[in-house]
Structure formats: structure tokens, C-alpha cells
Amino acid sequence: MKLYYSPGACSLSPHIALMEAGLAFEPVLASTKSHKLQDGTDYYTINPLGYVPVLELDDGTRLREGPAIVQYIADQAPTKNLAPANGTLQRYRLQEWLTFIGTEVHKGFSPLFNPAIPEEVKVIFKDKLKSRYQWLNAQLEGRDFLMGEHFSVADGYLFTVTNWTKPMNIDLSPYPHVQAWHARVGARPAVQAAMKAEGLIK
Numbered sequence: 001m002k003l004y005y006s007p008g009a010c011s012l013s014p015h016i017a018l019m020e021a022g023l024a025f026e027p028v029l030a031s032t033k034s035h036k037l038q039d040g041t042d043y044y045t046i047n048p049l050g051y052v053p054v055l056e057l058d059d060g061t062r063l064r065e066g067p068a069i070v071q072y073i074a075d076q077a078p079t080k081n082l083a084p085a086n087g088t089l090q091r092y093r094l095q096e097w098l099t100f101i102g103t104e105v106h107k108g109f110s111p112l113f114n115p116a117i118p119e120e121v122k123v124i125f126k127d128k129l130k131s132r133y134q135w136l137n138a139q140l141e142g143r144d145f146l147m148g149e150h151f152s153v154a155d156g157y158l159f160t161v162t163n164w165t166k167p168m169n170i171d172l173s174p175y176p177h178v179q180a181w182h183a184r185v186g187a188r189p190a191v192q193a194a195m196k197a198e199g200l201i202k
């Protein structure tokens with residue numbers, strides 16, 4: 001398998017999932033700025049939509065969209081408990097989290113990275129994000145992970161986007177359960193390994 005990624009982008013989520021799953025894969029750097037691979041290949045020939053992540057299977061099939069990719073990875077390593085079994089209510093609970101993270105958190109951050117959006121408009125997006133972190137804080141009270149006592153691919157995804165609070169100057173101290181959860185996830189060996197592989201930590 002190949003994972004097309006950009007350091008610190010949302011592709012860190014499937015990177016973490018692959019490390020947690022212990023699956024063999026080749027990370028392929030795809031710049032989200034130049035949309036070129038290191039060998040000069042036009043990334044739009046890999047993903048016509050231009051974004052990471054893309055997971056390429058050994059038969060050349062390409063899978064897009066982070067929430068689908070991380071579930072695929074989890075299902076390749078069922079003993080690692082990264083996602084509840086398909087068809088169970090808990091699996092839908094995981095999908096509920098992945099959808100929430102994708103649409104309410106991840107895409108809530110996206111305008112903040114856009115230099116064309118004026119600062120006064122960004123404040124509105126930041127306030128919306130803060131309300132989502134307030135909700136997450138309440139959900140994480142008394143829980144080690146989003147799904148309860150087990151780490152899941154939803155934690156890897158939320159960890160990835162929560163890392164962006166720092167460069168975007170969103171203070172997490174009003175959300176102590178989110179802060180404790182972020183530290184817990186960040187300390188996992190697989191998460192550390194993915195972050196190191198992307199050059200985000202030493």
C-alpha cells in the first residue's frame with residue numbers, strides 16, 4: 001500500500017491508523033502547495049481533486065476521503081480494535097464521530113488556513129470551532145477515548161485536526177478533558193512514530 005500525505009495535514013490521521021494497525025506501507029510525500037510528488041509527478045494524476053490523503057492498494061486501486069480510508073485500514077487489522085465490527089451499533093457510533101470530526105471540526109479549520117479570508121471573518125469560524133470543542137470536552141469527561149476505553153481511528157483523526165489549534169492560536173485550556181485526551185493520544189508509540197516519520201517531532 002501507499003499513503004499519499006503531506007506533513008501535519010489531515011493525512012496524518014491514516015498515517016497514525018497504519019502505524020497503529022502495524023501494516024506495511026510506503027509513505028509518498030505529496031505537496032498540498034505545488035501538487036507535485038518529489039519525482040515531479042503531477043498529483044492531480046493521482047487524485048483529480050488535488051487533496052491528501054489517498055491510500056493506494058497493492059492492486060493500484062485508490063481510496064479517497066479520510067473517514068473511509070481509516071475504516072479500511074482498521075478493517076485490515078481487526079485484532080487491533082481500531083474500529084468496532086461492521087454492522088454493529090458501535091460501528092455506526094464510530095462513523096458518527098468520524099462524520100462529526102470531518103464536517104464540524106476538520107472543515108471548520110479549513111477557512112483559517114485560507115489567506116484570502118479576512119481576520120474578522122476567521123473569528124466567526126473560530127467561535128464555531130470553540131463551540132465544537134466545548135461539546136467534545138463534555139463528551140470526553142470520564143472517558144479515555146472517544147469510543148470509551150479503546151483507542152479508535154476516530155481518536156487519530158481528532159488528534160490530527162486538534163494539532164492545528166496551536167498554529168491557529170485556539171487556546172485549549174477551557175477544555176481540560178480535550179487537553180488530557182490530546183496528551184494521552186499523543187503519547188501513544190504509534191502516534192509518536194507517525195509524527196516522527198512526518199518530521200513533526202524529533
Ligand SMILES: N[C@@H](CCC(=O)N[C@@H](CS)C(=O)NCC(=O)O)C(=O)O
Pocket residue numbers: 009010011032049050051052053064065066067102
Ligand atoms: N474531503 C477530504 C478533504 C481532505 C483535505 O482537506 N485535505 C487537505 C489537507 S488537510 C489538502 O490536501 N488540501 C490541499 C488541496 O485541497 O489542494 C478528506 O476528508 O479526506
